Amino acid sequence: MTVTDEFIEANKSYQEGFNGPLPLPPARKVAVVACMDARLDPAKVLGINEGDAHVIRNAGGVVTEDALRSLAISQRLLGTEEIVLVHHTDCGMVTFTDDGFRQDIEKDTGIRPTWAAEAFPDAAEDVKQGINRIRSNPFIPHKDNIRGFVFDVATGSIDEV
Amino acid sequence: MTVTDEFIEANKSYQEGFNGPLPLPPARKVAVVACMDARLDPAKVLGINEGDAHVIRNAGGVVTEDALRSLAISQRLLGTEEIVLVHHTDCGMVTFTDDGFRQDIEKDTGIRPTWAAEAFPDAAEDVKQGINRIRSNPFIPHKDNIRGFVFDVATGSIDEV
Numbered sequence: 451m452t453v454t455d456e457f458i459e460a461n462k463s464y465q466e467g468f469n470g471p472l473p474l475p476p477a478r479k480v481a482v483v484a485c486m487d488a489r490l491d492p493a494k495v496l497g498i499n500e501g502d503a504h505v506i507r508n509a510g511g512v513v514t515e516d517a518l519r520s521l522a523i524s525q526r527l528l529g530t531e532e533i534v535l536v537h538h539t540d541c542g543m544v545t546f547t548d549d550g551f552r553q554d555i556e557k558d559t560g561i562r563p564t565w566a567a568e569a570f571p572d573a574a575e576d577v578k579q580g581i582n583r584i585r586s587n588p589f590i591p592h593k594d595n596i597r598g599f600v601f602d603v604a605t606g607s608i609d610e611v
Numbered sequence: 612m613t614v615t616d617e618f619i620e621a622n623k624s625y626q627e628g629f630n631g632p633l634p635l636p637p638a639r640k641v642a643v644v645a646c647m648d649a650r651l652d653p654a655k656v657l658g659i660n661e662g663d664a665h666v667i668r669n670a671g672g673v674v675t676e677d678a679l680r681s682l683a684i685s686q687r688l689l690g691t692e693e694i695v696l697v698h699h700t701d702c703g704m705v706t707f708t709d710d711g712f713r714q715d716i717e718k719d720t721g722i723r724p725t726w727a728a729e730a731f732p733d734a735a736e737d738v739k740q741g742i743n744r745i746r747s748n749p750f751i752p753h754k755d756n757i758r759g760f761v762f763d764v765a766t767g768s769i770d771e772v
Contacts, residue, residue, distance in 0.1 A: 459658075464656055471650065474650075475649075480614040488636075494654075495622060496618040497622070500649070500655075501649050502649055509684040516675045517677070519675075524647070526712075527707060528703055534614075555687070558752075588722050589716055589720065603632045605629060608618075
């Protein structure tokens, strides 16, 4: 039995208590960009209920071009106006470098990725980088409320950058 | 008071019941790629607890280059071996076209994005597209367990593609 099979089983309980459907546009008009880290559940950490908010996640919670694509769709088509970035302590992204990661892949596969791995040495600094990337992007209409946090995996707190 | 301020308040309750820290590598060795949709909470839908799984999310739950970057980091550096894709019914991505979205942005801002919006007409077909993109990608080492689902926002069920 794979984890996927366990997910299918778990979903049966979820269906029993389910109340839907909710409206498509996020009720609280906010989009969260967070790390994919297993210890970070943005809904629990920030008190987000179903229907409230878009949640965008990737390795690092980095404001990549794809995160900007998602934010542009979120704001332009689905009415969000506020953005919250969430990085965290003890992040895997500080344990390697782009050069090392790309070279290891090239050694293993013979092919070097055309993309940056987006490793960073400091979570708070990368939150600032993310805010700068959003501010400089021409496709995001609402930039008045962009704030960033570092989630502490030891205490559960979020510390504003 | 912004929604972000409400998130900060909600986080105080979360801290009170917090037990940490958990280990960095996902305990269940699985990565989920899901849509950013507000009505889809992957942790609740699939029974994922803190520490269990990487969760990658973007507009559509599309297997973009950035999702592949995240999956490569997830598998190569943090030990995941299984991948689950989750799209959903009533998705915003079926309500527009790439051409229309890009033209609207060009009209508003004078600049046309260099990226595809990744709109799709059918959620199940785009899950298949995502599986194909992962299978053909040279940087993802573990491809034996890749499965995809469409979450039903009206019933809470997940239907395997």
